[in-house]
Amino acid sequence: MVRAALASPRRIGKGPALYAAYVPAVTVVVASLLSALPIVSTSGWYPDFGFLAFISWRLLRSDPWPAWWAAPLGFINDLFTGYPIGLSIALWSATMLALDLIDRRTMWRDYWIEWVLAAVLLAIDEWLQWRLAAVVGARVPFTMALPPIAIAICVFPFSAWLVSRIDAWRLGR
Amino acid sequence: MATARPGWSRRAQYGLFFSFLAVVAGIIFGLILLVLSMVAPKTFEGVRGAALDVTGPVTSSLHAVTATVTGLVSGAGDYWDAASQNGELKRENRAMLRRMVEARAIAQENHQLKAALQLREHTPAAVASGRIVGSSFNSTRRFAILSVGTSDGVRVGMPVRSPDGLVGRIIDAGSLASRVLLVSDRANIVPARLLRGGIPVISQGRGDGTVDVRPLEVGRNPFKRGDIIITSGTGGLYPPLVPIARIVKLDDDGAVAVPLADPANTSFAIVEPPFEPLAVAADQPSAQPDTP
Numbered sequence: 001m002v003r004a005a006l007a008s009p010r011r012i013g014k015g016p017a018l019y020a021a022y023v024p025a026v027t028v029v030v031a032s033l034l035s036a037l038p039i040v041s042t043s044g045w046y047p048d049f050g051f052l053a054f055i056s057w058r059l060l061r062s063d064p065w066p067a068w069w070a071a072p073l074g075f076i077n078d079l080f081t082g083y084p085i086g087l088s089i090a091l092w093s094a095t096m097l098a099l100d101l102i103d104r105r106t107m108w109r110d111y112w113i114e115w116v117l118a119a120v121l122l123a124i125d126e127w128l129q130w131r132l133a134a135v136v137g138a139r140v141p142f143t144m145a146l147p148p149i150a151i152a153i154c155v156f157p158f159s160a161w162l163v164s165r166i167d168a169w170r171l172g173r
Numbered sequence: 174m175a176t177a178r179p180g181w182s183r184r185a186q187y188g189l190f191f192s193f194l195a196v197v198a199g200i201i202f203g204l205i206l207l208v209l210s211m212v213a214p215k216t217f218e219g220v221r222g223a224a225l226d227v228t229g230p231v232t233s234s235l236h237a238v239t240a241t242v243t244g245l246v247s248g249a250g251d252y253w254d255a256a257s258q259n260g261e262l263k264r265e266n267r268a269m270l271r272r273m274v275e276a277r278a279i280a281q282e283n284h285q286l287k288a289a290l291q292l293r294e295h296t297p298a299a300v301a302s303g304r305i306v307g308s309s310f311n312s313t314r315r316f317a318i319l320s321v322g323t324s325d326g327v328r329v330g331m332p333v334r335s336p337d338g339l340v341g342r343i344i345d346a347g348s349l350a351s352r353v354l355l356v357s358d359r360a361n362i363v364p365a366r367l368l369r370g371g372i373p374v375i376s377q378g379r380g381d382g383t384v385d386v387r388p389l390e391v392g393r394n395p396f397k398r399g400d401i402i403i404t405s406g407t408g409g410l411y412p413p414l415v416p417i418a419r420i421v422k423l424d425d426d427g428a429v430a431v432p433l434a435d436p437a438n439t440s441f442a443i444v445e446p447p448f449e450p451l452a453v454a455a456d457q458p459s460a461q462p463d464t465p
Contacts, residue, residue, distance in 0.1 A: 033228065035228075035307075035309075035310070035311055036228035036231050036232045036235075036307065037232070037235065037307065037310075038232050038233075038235045038236035038239050038306050038307050039307065039308060039310045040305060040306075040307065040308045040310075040317065040436050040437040041308050041310040041437070042315070042357065042381065042382025042435075042436070042437065043381050043382060044309055044310055044311060044312045044313050044314065044315070044380075045310070046310040046311040047311060048311050048312075049311065066192065066195075067192045067193075067195060067196045068192060068195035068196060068198075068199055070196065070199055071198075071199035071202060071203060074199075074203065079220060079221065079224035080224055080227075080228055081309070081311060081312065082221075082309050082312065082314070082316055082345075082352060083312065084207060084210040084211060085206050085207070085209075085210045085217045085220070085221075086203045086204065086205070086206030086207030086208070086209065086210055087203070087207055088203075089199060089202060089203030089206060089207075090199075090200050090202075090203030090204045090206075090207055091203070092199075092203075093196050093197075093199035093200040093203055094200050096196050097193075097196050097197070097200070129312060129313060130313055132207075132211070133312075133313055133314055133359070133360075135211055136211060136214075136360060137359070137360040138313070138314055138358060138359035138360040138378075138380065139359060140313055140359050140379065140380040140381075144313060144380055144381060145313055148311070148313070
């Protein structure tokens with residue numbers, strides 16, 4: 001009785017899922033593919049799902065994928081979302097580097113710090129998109145980029161929760 | 174790359190260093206591609222088209238599903254009141270109204286198809302007609318995904334219209350799907366004129382589903398609420414006399430207008446060849462940089 005209560009809820013024989021090492025990258029690609037959803041919107045207020053999934057994984061674990069995978073993953077995101085090609089490649093690689101540097105500096109990590117980091121990264125992402133759109137002739141007031149930033153920041157906790165569930169599943173916990 | 178030093182293992186240290194180099198290389202590679210796609214957008218036409226071919230058919234089929242579901246849901250909302258008023262006839266009502274919703278949807282589609290066919294009679298040179306199945310809902314740019322591609326004869330630069338009005342122009346074309354730069358995108362500038370009086374104006378998207386219209390001649394604001402803007406045919410890309418937008422709000426030197434062809438409700442979009450291909454071809458080297 002006592003032993004049963006103290007035993008871990010893990011079942012015997014339950015280990016990491018098959019191809020567990022590739023699950024994070026696959027979920028990021030799937031998130032990028034969400035832009036193929038048949039949503040016809042007149043305002044581009046939906047978050048950049050690929051980047052959300054990317055930073056959710058990277059903030060949860062320091063090694064969800066080899067660091068150089070950021071470039072091909074970003075390329076896939078650029079292709080499917082219609083961003084100028086190279087935007088996500090550069091931004092996602094830079095994100096890997098920046099978060100590694102931040103990991104060395106931060107003394108502790110909690111949800112609030114992660115959320116702030118994610119908010120900063122998401123704001124940089126939207127700002128870059130806005131800036132590059134201005135370069136190619138689509139200059140809109142920056143206030144128009146604020147609602148998508150706010151929405152993306154609010155969606156991040158949900159994305160982080162989802163990613164942590166997927167992580168638990170892939171590791172068989 | 175997480176910790177400063179992975180231990181005394183030389184192998185681990187080198188691995189860390191090389192992964193650092195790989196990430197820096199990724200950043201540089203991305204920046205080079207980014208500059209390329211800014212200054213020479215045609216470089217990536219092929220891969221962009223291929224990506225559209227991967228997602229286009231999926232989006233089209235999902236669009237069919239969601240269109241059906243939203244049709245059923247809104248239909249259910251319509252008859253909820255009637256059903257609650259009379260308990261006895263509820264079930265009968267429901268069955269009948271379900272049939273009616275189906276019939277209504279078919280009738281509406283018929284109506285739209287007829288409208289599209291009539292338009293094709295007026296413009297015999299239509300290249301293809303397709304559905305608007307998706308959009309760039311996570312970007313400040315305004316693009317839409319159209320369910321026809323190069324296998325139907327669609328080429329980059331062709332104007333797209335619907336029975337209601339001008340939709341935009343093709344900027345990426347895969348063989349099964351293509352991407353449309355909507356008139357509400359900031360980079361889409363359409364030479365136009367006022368239907369009432371024929372005053373030449375310029376229409377430029379605002380990025381939020383509406384367009385800015387400005388008169389070419391500086392002076393008195395010629396717009397009134399409810400005015401219709403039509404294309405003028407200047408520049409040779411868009412055909413003349415296609416309605417673009419209706420003015421909803423005046424500001425100090427122009428007005429804000431709402432496009433008549435709402436991409437969310439436009440079932441059929443028609444791709445046409447450029448109005449004067451020779452003029453467009455002559456402008457090509459100078460007019461191209463505004464596409465991404």
